[in-house]
Amino acid sequence: MRQHLTSITVRTVGQNLYEFTDQITRWTSGTGIRRGLLTVFVRHTSASLLIQENADPDVRRDLLAFLRRLIPEGDPLYIHTLEGPDDMPAHVKAALTSTSLSIPVEDGLPVLGTWQGVYLFEHRQSPHTRKVALHLIGE
Amino acid sequence: MRQHLTSITVRTVGQNLYEFTDQITRWTSGTGIRRGLLTVFVRHTSASLLIQENADPDVRRDLLAFLRRLIPEGDPLYIHTLEGPDDMPAHVKAALTSTSLSIPVEDGLPVLGTWQGVYLFEHRQSPHTRKVALHLIGE
Amino acid sequence: MRQHLTSITVRTVGQNLYEFTDQITRWTSGTGIRRGLLTVFVRHTSASLLIQENADPDVRRDLLAFLRRLIPEGDPLYIHTLEGPDDMPAHVKAALTSTSLSIPVEDGLPVLGTWQGVYLFEHRQSPHTRKVALHLIGE
Numbered sequence: 001m002r003q004h005l006t007s008i009t010v011r012t013v014g015q016n017l018y019e020f021t022d023q024i025t026r027w028t029s030g031t032g033i034r035r036g037l038l039t040v041f042v043r044h045t046s047a048s049l050l051i052q053e054n055a056d057p058d059v060r061r062d063l064l065a066f067l068r069r070l071i072p073e074g075d076p077l078y079i080h081t082l083e084g085p086d087d088m089p090a091h092v093k094a095a096l097t098s099t100s101l102s103i104p105v106e107d108g109l110p111v112l113g114t115w116q117g118v119y120l121f122e123h124r125q126s127p128h129t130r131k132v133a134l135h136l137i138g139e
Numbered sequence: 140m141r142q143h144l145t146s147i148t149v150r151t152v153g154q155n156l157y158e159f160t161d162q163i164t165r166w167t168s169g170t171g172i173r174r175g176l177l178t179v180f181v182r183h184t185s186a187s188l189l190i191q192e193n194a195d196p197d198v199r200r201d202l203l204a205f206l207r208r209l210i211p212e213g214d215p216l217y218i219h220t221l222e223g224p225d226d227m228p229a230h231v232k233a234a235l236t237s238t239s240l241s242i243p244v245e246d247g248l249p250v251l252g253t254w255q256g257v258y259l260f261e262h263r264q265s266p267h268t269r270k271v272a273l274h275l276i277g278e
Numbered sequence: 279m280r281q282h283l284t285s286i287t288v289r290t291v292g293q294n295l296y297e298f299t300d301q302i303t304r305w306t307s308g309t310g311i312r313r314g315l316l317t318v319f320v321r322h323t324s325a326s327l328l329i330q331e332n333a334d335p336d337v338r339r340d341l342l343a344f345l346r347r348l349i350p351e352g353d354p355l356y357i358h359t360l361e362g363p364d365d366m367p368a369h370v371k372a373a374l375t376s377t378s379l380s381i382p383v384e385d386g387l388p389v390l391g392t393w394q395g396v397y398l399f400e401h402r403q404s405p406h407t408r409k410v411a412l413h414l415i416g417e
Contacts, residue, residue, distance in 0.1 A: 001140045001276075001279045003416065005313055005382055007389075035144055037178055037274050039315055039380045043391030045331040051238045053184040053230060058219035062227050063234055065216050070209075070348075077343050080336035088340050091331060095341055099329045099394075100380040102178045102239040104144055104274035111146075111272045113182030116238075133389045135315050135382035137276065137279075137415065138142065140279045140415075174283055176317055176413050190377045192323040192369060197358035201366050202373055204355050209348075241317045241378040243283055243413035250285075250411045252321030255377075276415065277281065 003137040004031045010130045012122035015068075015086070017050065017060045020132070021118045027134055029108045036138015038110050040101040040118065043131045046090035047122050048097040054117030067093055090123030097121055105138055142276040143170045149269045151261035154207075154225070156189065156199045159271070160257045166273055168247045175277015177249050179240040179257065182270045185229035186261050187236040193256030206232055229262030236260055244277060281415040282309045288408045290400035293346075293364070295328060295338045298410070299396045305412055307386045314416015316388050318379040318396065321409040324368035325400050326375040332395030345371055368401030375399055383416055 006027060010020050028038055042049050053059045071092045073085040080088045101118065103110040112118070120130055145166060149159050167177055181188050192198045210231045212224040219227045240257065242249040251257070259269055284305060288298050306316055320327050331337045349370045351363040358366045379396065381388040390396070398408055 001142070003279070003313065003315075005384055035142065037142075037176075037276060037315075039382055041380065041382055041389065043389065043394065045329065045337075045391070045393055050234055051184065052234060056219055059184075059227065059230050062217045062219050063231060066210070066214075066231050069216065071344070075344075077347065078340045080334055080340050088337065091337050092341060092344050095328055095330060096235055096374055098237070098376070102180065102241050102380050104178055104180055104272045106144055106272075111180065111182065113184070113270065115184055116182065131391065133382045133384075137315060140281070174281065176281075176315075176415060189373055190323065191373060195358055198323075198366065198369050201356045201358050202370060205349070205353075205370050208355065235374055237376070241319065241380050243317055243319055243411045245283055245411075250319065250321065252323070252409065254323055255321065 001139050005135050008132050010120040010132060012130060013127045014125055015122055017119040017121055019054060019117045019119050024118055028105055028110060028136060031136055033136055033138040034108050036105045036136055038103045038105050039135040041133040042099055045094055046124050047130050048094040049101050050097050050119045050121045051116050052119055053115045055115050086125045093123045140278050144274050147271050149259040149271060151269060152266045153264055154261055156258040156260055158256045158258050163257055164248060167244055167249060167275060170275055172275055172277040173247050175244045175275055177242045177244050178274040180272040181238055184233055185263050186269050187233040188240050189236050189258045189260045190255050191258055192254045194254050225264045232262045279417050283413050286410050288398040288410060290408060291405045292403055293400055295397040295399055297332060297395045297397050302396055306383055306388060306414060309414055311414055311416040312386050314383045314414055316381045316383050317413040319411040320377055323372055324402050325408050326372040327379050328375050328397045328399045329394050330397060331393045333393050364403045371401045
């Protein structure tokens with residue numbers, strides 16, 4: 001049994017879902033581990049992780065629209081507004097989605113379903129470079 | 140240290156929470172691993188995983204009712220409607236719950252609390268056979 | 279490769295976010311494992327886990343306020359009301375946040391981002407002693 005750990009970055013230019021399945025898959029198969037457990041961890045509190053359909057882009061558009069309506073910017077409820085109207089909604093969106101994902105690995109690849117893609121979910125409007133840690137243990 | 144990986148299916152007949160704690164527990168104890176880490180991963184984007192109370196069934200009924208009201212079908216917000224009025228709400232519900240669960244194992248069993256059950260959360264109305272990957276590492 | 283497993287408790291006195299990053303960090307570094315995978319698992323269904331900003335306390339205040347408004351107590355939708363008006367909202371809040379967290383470990387410490395703290399998210403009003411399992415595998 002052995003393990004690998006790396007840190008990758010995902011560049012974002014506004015609120016959106018950024019797929020990085022390929023980056024994860026390439027790194028996983030490059031380690032030579034055939035069977036194991038892959039962990040994806042985002043090191044931020046205003047961006048998150050999501051596994052979602054990667055076929056029809058309308059699914060992502062609708063998901064973003066739903067969350068934007070559910071968690072609107074400029075909500076008078078918030079006290080934490082110094083970092084901009086999109087900051088506190090970003091923290092709420094991150095809280096309601098995921099900071100870490102755990103995906104079993106078989107035959108050197110994450111066992112994602114046919115339509116599953118792994119996304120960095122950016123909740124801020126301004127460009128960011130998001131750090132994601134990848135850990136793989138197996139043999 | 141060793142690991143095991145398997146794929147199980149959960150048959151669903153409509154939007155509901157389907158408990159499969161027993162399936163997970165039996166498989167875990169059958170591997171002979173006494174201490175370790177169990178990962179549960181659902182390979183779909185319109186079904187998800189949830190650990191919830193398995194005592195009073197009203198908890199599940201109320202949780203389903205809350206999500207149905209929060210994320211209604213036929214919402215004019217959605218563009219992705221070709222697969223039916225329950226499809227886009229299914230993706231949103233999956234995004235707000237979990238795709239993977241990580242549960243430590245002690246004495247050959249997942250360390251679930253007294254009232255915790257593991258559920259496949261089906262968000263579609265029509266019957267489905269859902270694939271769930273189970274990974275266990277330990278000794 | 280080796281592993282460690284422990285159970286810790288977090289005492290709560292009402293609906294709030296209770297940071298226990300230090301407890302996790304101390305235990306992790308105490309095991310002597312330098313690189314690995316840390317799993318945090320809460321053994322309850324009316325409390326959950328959250329990684330959120332630990333700089334400005336207003337972020338937590340606003341997050342609590344948002345969830346309280348989104349998932350109000352005394353909602354006539356609920357049937358499960360015997361355990362008090364905060365019980366069913368507690369289950370919903372737990373369902374929308376996390377039961378388990380997976381955090382890679384490097385140099386003997388969880389690779390948390392600069393502003394990330396690990397919180398026990400208490401959704402009940404009365405005092406509770408919450409059990410959290412910590413599992414670490416690595417070398």
